[in-house]
Amino acid sequence: MFKKILITCLLCLMTAGAVDSAGTQPIKIGALFAESGKVADVGTASRLVAEMTLKEINAGGGILGRTVEMVVYDTESDPNVALRMARQLVEKDGVLAIIGPTSTGSGMAIKKYTEENEIPVIMTVGGDPVIAGGKFGPYAWTFKVPQRSSTAVRKIYENLQAKGVSTVALLTASDGFGQDGLRHLEALADEFGITVAAKETMDPQAMDFSAQAFKLSMAGPQAVIIWTMGPSGAVATKNFANLPGDKPLLVQCHGIPGPKFLELAGSAAEGVIMPGTKIMAPDYLADDDPQKSVILKFIEDYTAQGYGEKFPLNTHSGYAFDAVTLLKAGLEKAGAAERTALRDALETLQGVVGVSGVFSLTPEDHNGLGTDSMIMLEVQDGQYRLAE
Structure with missing residues (x-):
């Protein structure tokens, strides 16, 4: 009987030790960024920003009293490579969650795998399909x-409506991002009293x-x-400028602003x-705008690192910062470095101030x-x- 009790006590101590050990080990996260290929400028800058942000977090004591270790892979701007690297992060590296990838196509390529394996992923992609549901698949994680x-699209149409444009x-573009935009431009036009008079497709590589x-x-x-x-x-802007006669007002999308x-x-x-x-016009922000101080500090830190020399600030610059910020807020709310707890916490975060906005998420959004x-x-x- 004594031997049985002793073994039980030893097992309890071993289990407690394992929990203690896990509680002192770094929290390992994965990151997928396009550091080569057609969107390498965005992907490489995103990796640098993620590293900069995590360095500051770790210097401040980490998350849940633990440092954060980031394993990064280059997706080469290729959806197939993105999926292969996502598998490696999960099956070989054993990461808790993933930040990235850079493009909508790569995001869709990894989503089925990460959803089936219940891996929290905070993407830095522009298109809606990754969290649209329906025919695009579930997005619980x-x-x-x-x-x-x-x-x-709504922001554009609000502005055009105010200008009297009908x-x-x-x-x-013929890629996933462009066709996602087309879908919403057509679907929302009636709501703002706007008629689509004509449409054309462009090869973004032309x-x-x-x-x-x-x-x-x-x-x-x-x-x-x-x-x-x-x-x-x-290129398209120049093509329109070269047309004879009166020119229509040109409107670019949210993926364009930058030097x-x-x-x-x-x-x-x-x-x-x-x-x-x-981030594109911080000087115009009101002093009581909750984002202003966050944006100005981000710009200061980004500039101090010298990143702006090769990767000038643009509308994409803060996305990796925001992804890491949401991850930190989610883990702190969850109270544990556990995937399901993190997922549940992420979709109920409210009022998290980032570079791109003040995030208030719901299970549906x-x-x-x-x-x-x-x-x-x-x-x-x-x-x-x-x-104006």
Whole structure:
């Protein structure tokens, strides 16, 4: 009997020791960023921001009294590679959660796997499908920090409606991001009293859209909305600027704001409007805006690291910061580094202030940002300013 009790006590001590040991080990998270390929500029900058943010968190005592270790893999801007790396993070590295990936296509590529394996993922992708449900699949374990495409569409339509614009033409990329934008641009037009007079598709890797610009201009729209990311947005802007006669108002999407667009589009960018995060015009924020101090500190830290020299601040810059911030808030609310507890905590977070907005999530809304998290920008004298 004594021997049996002794063995039981030893097992209890061993179990307690294992819990203690786990409680002192680093919290291991995974990260998927495109550090090569077509969106490498965004992905590499995101990795640097995530590292910068975690370094500060660890210096301040970590999360739940534990440091955070991040295992990072390059998705090479390839959805197939993203899925392979997600598997490695889960099956080999044993991470608690994943931050990233960078693009909507890669996000959709890993989602089925991470949902089936119940891995919390906080994505830094622009498109809605990752958290749209329905035909796009469940999203119980999937969250994202950039505003939904539908939110950006609403911000654009609110502005156009205020300007008295009632007819638009659409030029959307043929990739997942562009087609996600097209879906919402068409679906929400009636709500704002806007008619879509014409639409064209663009290959985001092409270098000339003159034919599409001409066709759309012939429909006589008051405004043309261009929905793409990367250099193609600037190329299309130049193509419209080169058309003869009166030009429609050009509107870019929320994936465009940044120095690169101004550089590539040059004088053709003058007067172009677009929705963006508040990081693009912090000086215009009211002093009582809860985001202002967070954004200004982020800019200060980013600049101090020297990241801006190679990766100038743009609307994407804060996404990795926000993902890490939500992860920290979720773990602190959960009170434990456990996947289900973290997932449950993430979808009920309220009032988490980030660079991209103030996040208030629900089980139905795994983004938690509204149109008030965005501002409308206008290019004036080669600079981004608040649009009227």
